[in-house]
Amino acid sequence: MPEGHTLRRLADDLNAAFAGRTVRVSSPQGRFEADAEQVDGSRLLGADSAGKHLFVELDGERFVHVHLGLIGSFDVHAGVEEVPDPVGQVRLRLVTAEPGDPRGTSYADLRGAILCDLVGPARRAEILGRLGPDPLRPDADPDLAWRRISRSHRSIGDLLMDQKVLAGVGNVYRAEVLFRHRIHPRRPGNTLRISQWRAIWADLVELMGEGVRSGRIDTVRPEHTPEAMGRPARQDDHGGEVYVYRRTSMPCLLCGSAVRTAVLAGRNIFWCPHCQPTFRSRAVGSSHREPGRSGGAGA
Ligand SMILES: [Zn+2]
Numbered sequence: 443m444p445e446g447h448t449l450r451r452l453a454d455d456l457n458a459a460f461a462g463r464t465v466r467v468s469s470p471q472g473r474f475e476a477d478a479e480q481v482d483g484s485r486l487l488g489a490d491s492a493g494k495h496l497f498v499e500l501d502g503e504r505f506v507h508v509h510l511g512l513i514g515s516f517d518v519h520a521g522v523e524e525v526p527d528p529v530g531q532v533r534l535r536l537v538t539a540e541p542g543d544p545r546g547t548s549y550a551d552l553r554g555a556i557l558c559d560l561v562g563p564a565r566r567a568e569i570l571g572r573l574g575p576d577p578l579r580p581d582a583d584p585d586l587a588w589r590r591i592s593r594s595h596r597s598i599g600d601l602l603m604d605q606k607v608l609a610g611v612g613n614v615y616r617a618e619v620l621f622r623h624r625i626h627p628r629r630p631g632n633t634l635r636i637s638q639w640r641a642i643w644a645d646l647v648e649l650m651g652e653g654v655r656s657g658r659i660d661t662v663r664p665e666h667t668p669e670a671m672g673r674p675a676r677q678d679d680h681g682g683e684v685y686v687y688r689r690t691s692m693p694c695l696l697c698g699s700a701v702r703t704a705v706l707a708g709r710n711i712f713w714c715p716h717c718q719p720t721f722r723s724r725a726v727g728s729s730h731r732e733p734g735r736s737g738g739a740g741a
Pocket of ligand 1: 695696699716
């Protein structure tokens, strides 16, 4: 499933191709036809993402709300000579409608999305109101997520995937950020310290921002890249260099232990049993201590 950085890139691409331009809106496949007719010929003001949701704003405070789901794609083509006939099940097609414009013609095709509907500002606000803070949005407030995490008995691996707690983080970022902070995915949210949460948030802001720039998910530190370690680059459809994601039974890049996997919150979670030891809470009233960490500081 696309994670938040993919949606942000998509919003950026749509803005570059369409913002401020008049667009023809159609639904070659038919499922968005009635809505498309209402906004056909409007000016497209801009696109924005929040977590895994995309909003394309057309004048008159109308928004095309898209959620790609597991298999959806929204392919943006800018500056083409000619717009080809739609191929496959194109739910929504946008085409610039300004013949002779020096920027050329742009078009975009949406396929396979679980959601594509036309909404007004009230509905948009309602959708945004249900989402937790998105690390890719500069106006996001990480304390909103902390309030939920610090009161929850649910595991941090579950909480990180819950879009009401945190928006935009998917299965790759959750596994990787927990590894980077040596936190076991099944550790209950209410046993985390605020300093750990702040470090996780800061890391997500940086990692996901890098994902927007590069278009792939790279989470290994400079000393663990294939070049630095003299190991082969990762071969995976998802691209990017990672510590544990989809590396089941392979050696941990830090300690050599076999990476483990289990289902958590409906998706596979991956972790290193040595670097991310099981958290055992101590007696009520005593302070929590990081297990498996050498050195007596803070113990
Ligand atoms: Zn390890």
